Amino acid sequence: MAYKITDECVACGSCAATCPVSAIQEGEPTYSINADECVECGACAAACPTGAIVAPE
Template sequence: MAYKITDDCISCGACAGTCPVGAISEGENHYEIDADMCVECGACQAGCPAGAIEA
């Protein structure tokens, strides 16, 4: 199951820079993870200063 960015996202973009496959992009209200591209490595979760990413 792919990681998901919650509404706690502060739109800093730190997660996008950590994703090795480019699955994270800026959405309408916060950053979003493309579930089809996510390889579930956890790099985004570790790089999120707001703790807004969950499995």
């Protein structure tokens, strides 16, 4: 399971800039994570200023 971006996302781009495998794409109205590319490293969650990225369950 990949990390997920919740509705708390403010589309700042911090997560996409830190993803080592470029699994995060800009979308409308928020960014999204490609589950097939995500390696679950947590870099995006650590970089998110609003806590909008949650770990896989």
